[in-house]
Amino acid sequence: DVKVTQSSRYLVKRTGEKVFLECVQDMDHENMFWYRQDPGLGLRLIYFSYDVKMKEKGDIPEGYSVSREKKERFSLILESASTNQTSMYLCASRRGQHNSPLHFGNGTRLTVT
Amino acid sequence: KNEVEQSPQNLTAQEGEFITINCSYSVGISALHWLQQHPGGGIVSLFMLSSGKKKHGRLIATINIQEKHSSLHITASHPRDSAVYICAAQRPGANSKLTFGKGITLSVRP
Numbered sequence: 272d273v274k275v276t277q278s279s280r281y282l283v284k285r286t287g288e289k290v291f292l293e294c295v296q297d298m299d300h301e302n303m304f305w306y307r308q309d310p311g312l313g314l315r316l317i318y319f320s321y322d323v324k325m326k327e328k329g330d331i332p333e334g335y336s337v338s339r340e341k342k343e344r345f346s347l348i349l350e351s352a353s354t355n356q357t358s359m360y361l362c363a364s365r366r367g368q369h370n371s372p373l374h375f376g377n378g379t380r381l382t383v384t
Numbered sequence: 385k386n387e388v389e390q391s392p393q394n395l396t397a398q399e400g401e402f403i404t405i406n407c408s409y410s411v412g413i414s415a416l417h418w419l420q421q422h423p424g425g426g427i428v429s430l431f432m433l434s435s436g437k438k439k440h441g442r443l444i445a446t447i448n449i450q451e452k453h454s455s456l457h458i459t460a461s462h463p464r465d466s467a468v469y470i471c472a473a474q475r476p477g478a479n480s481k482l483t484f485g486k487g488i489t490l491s492v493r494p
Contacts, residue, residue, distance in 0.1 A: 311486065312486070313470070313484045313485060313486035313487055314470070314472075314484040315484075316481060316482075319481065329481070361427065363427075370414055370415040370432060370434060370474065371432075372417070372429040372432050373417065373419070373427075373429055373472075373482070374429065375419075375426065375427040375428070375429075376426075377424075377426045378426065378427075
């Protein structure tokens with residue numbers, strides 16, 4: 272079974288702090304994604320990566336950056352956390368071929384105070 | 385208008401009932417995904433289909449490409465089916481992104 276592991280389940284940070292959210296997958300998947308999920312808005316794509324050192328902006332990249340130095344790890348960085356970044360963050364991965372299923376991590380609930 | 389619409393928004397059913405959740409999309413797709421999210425956050429992929437019908441246990445997913453519509457059916461529903469059900473449209477092309485519906489919250493009462 273594919274395992275996608277997010278480093279923290281719950282995180283509380285202060286406004287202005289730099290925040291790192293880590294995601295690791297163990298199935299050699301090419302594609303990795305970071306989403307945020309908010310009530311009434313559903314899942315929205317922040318960034319995705321289809322290969323090591325490759326990244327593309329999703330629908331809401333402002334205030335975020337990402338890093339993919341190794342195939343199994345995809346990091347989401349909040350350079351200066353703000354209260355409107357309080358949300359559930361979900362990482363996902365899948366094979367880089369047509370029509371392969373997504374595998375999600377358990378999510379990180381981030382609160383910025 | 386959202387590219388992926390789900391209906392109804394919330395659904396309550398009695399244990400044992402047959403349940404249908406609908407998903408309509410307005411974009412060209414290579415596949416349609418159905419996902420399940422239980423309270424606590426974790427999302428599980430239920431189905432990925434590009435035509436016809438798929439069945440897994442008590443769950444059945446169908447898709448009509450011409451009408452741009454998919455349904456998820458749950459037979460003999462059980463309280464453990466209570467979850468948020470999300471459909472997502474996958475655009476054609478390698479490394480393509482998914483566009484998600486907002487999800488349906490299903491509650492099955494014992």
